[in-house]
Amino acid sequence: MAPRTARDRRDRNRRPGGPRRPEDLVRRTAYEVVRAVQTRDAYANLLLPGRLRDRGLTGRDAALATELTYGTLRGRGTYDAILQVCSDRPLHRIDGPLLDVLRLGVHQLLGTRIPPHAAVGTAVELARSVAGPGQAKFANAVLRKVATRDLAAWLAIVAPEGDEVGRLSVTHSHPRWIVTALRDALGADRAEIEALLAADNERPRVTLVARPGRATAAELVEAGAEPAPYSPLAAVLPEGDPAAIDAVRDGRAAVQDEASQLVALALADTPLDGPDARWLDMCAGPGGKAGLLAGLAAGRDARLLACDVQPHRAGLVRRAVDGRTGVAVVDGTAPAWRPGSFDRVLLDAPCTGLGALRRRPEARWRREPSSLAELGPLQRRLLASALEAVRPGGVVAYVTCSPHLAETRVVVDDVLRDRADVERLDSPQAVRRVAAGALDGLGDGPYAQFWPHRHGTDAMFLALLRRTA
Structure with missing residues (x-):
């Protein structure tokens, strides 16, 4: 006899006590x-890959799980505003x-091509599973x-x-304080702040780095990646698992944003x-820039010391560097x-991570303005320590994955205010010198600021400082 209800039909596709169907998983x-x-x-970027692996989700199922996860996290602000109108409860x-x-159901309805009946039905079944029939x-x-x-x-x-600000906040799903901070840092017109906020909600492409002396960008392109626009060490993977490329699987290449590559190359050049x-790489975990710098240092018979205050992050650095590189747990x-x-x-420097909202959308909901008050003193102490660590004639690169003025130029200006022994170098010029292609829009100097909507990278900040005495 045919199943009489939709739930009966779903149960027919599941072994008693067995695993859920792929769409349920x-x-x-x-x-x-x-x-x-x-x-x-x-x-999410650390937890999701393991969950997909553990549950055997690959191909289209893995792609859908990824889209639902990141889309829900990115759209939370917008979706909450809509839910508030549609719910009789606060x-x-x-x-x-x-x-x-x-939130997951709203994303299926408004952010994907899933048919409405399927989006509602699967969300209701999930609600029944986690919250009960009444809910x-x-x-x-x-x-x-x-x-x-x-x-x-x-x-x-x-x-x-x-x-x-409220309109931008709801439309582009960013907290108000972040909208204000990004607008102040960008210093541009309404159209450009709209473009930046929209870029934060786009799924970024996977960018690879060929670690110097161990792989080349040409090798990555031959393995199926595409040439990257700016970094001579980079290639872009249009789709698929980076670990499917031999150089990545062997540790000779890795996933790394182009801006992250370019700030390290600018320091080395x-x-x-x-x-x-x-x-010295003072705050090296998890090891992306250290892996690049280690290869550059080895090519010049120099030695890199990579440090992190957290032992587990120092452990990640060890996996990213070669045997010539020293790794230590250091404050x-x-x-x-x-x-x-x-x-x-x-x-x-440790920062709010507001420059990587494309890759870590949850950061916008995790951080508060109070985060700046907590991080600012640490950033200043670390920069002062870095300037003491470098010899006269040497160079320090102060880098943050945030464009917030309180974490970038304000920190540098505060630390250098009473120092006559430090020279600000032209960071945009230094970046353009190492770039493989034309690179504009970094600012007028002396600091360089990357932007997602201008460069397709994280919003990385760079200040190059020379110790003069």
């Missing part, structure tokens, strides 16, 4: 990652697990209201008029007065080395 996986980000401060009174299911009825009612309009129509309703034998604010010990110093 896809949504369950996305939900669990979103929930872990919300409750455990997990990082959002803060909706249980956390159910609210994350609703599933509530989810069904709310999501059916959401399904009555498309995203553009909802934005016309929920984006506040007469409040430009800056002319020095005197010897060039001892390099950069109270180092063990003598002043003036190094010729080149990279300080990739």
Whole structure:
């Protein structure tokens, strides 16, 4: 006899006590990652690949789980505004697990091509699983209201008029304080801030780096990647798993944003007065820039010391560098080395990560303005320590993956205000000198600022500083 209900039909496709169908696993996986980000401060880019592997999700199933996860995290601000209109409860009174299911359902309805009946049905089933039958009825009612309009129509309703920051915040799903900070840092017109916020919500391409002396960009292109526009060491993977490329699997190449590559190349290329034998990466974890610098140093018979204050991050650095590179657990604010010990110093300072919102969309909801107050003093202490670590004639690169003025030029200007022994170098010129292609839009100097909407990279900041005495 044929199954009588939709649930009967679903149960017929599942062995008693057996695993869920792939579509159930896809949504369950996305939900669990979103929930872990919300409750455990997990990082989606670290958690999701393991979940996909453990559950055998590949191909289209893995791609859908990835889209549902990142799309829900990126769109949370917009989706919450829509849910508030469609719900008879304030959002803060909706249980956390159910609210994350609703966000996932709204993304399926408004951010994908999944048919509305399938989007609602799968979200309701997920709500029943995590919150019970009563909550599933509530989810069904709310999501059916959401399904009555498309995203553009909802934005016309929920984006506040007469409040430009509020409109941008809701339309592009960024907290208000981040919209304001990005607008101040960009210093551009309305169209460009719109472009930047939109770029933050685009899924970035996977950029690879050929570690110097171990692989080449040409090898990566031969393996199926495409030439990258700026870094001579980079190639772009249009699709697929980076680990499928031999050089990546062998550790001779890695995933690394082009801006991250270029700031390290600019430091290594800056002319020095005197010897060039001892390099330092002060906050090296997880090891992307250290892996690049290690290869460059080896090519010049120089030695790199890569440090991090956290042992597990230092362990990640060890995997990224060769045997010539020293790796140590060191607090950069109270180092063990003598002043003036190094010729080149990279300080990739801890920051809010607002420059990497494309790759880590959850950072926009995890950070608060108070984060700046916590990080600012640390950034200043680390930069002062880096300037003490470099010898006269040597160069320090102060780098952050954030364009926020309080983490970039304000930090540098504050530290250098009472120092007559440090010279600001022309960082945009230094970056253009190492770039393989024309690279504009970095600013007028002396600092360089990359932008997602201008360069297709993270919003990386670079200040090159020479110790003069």
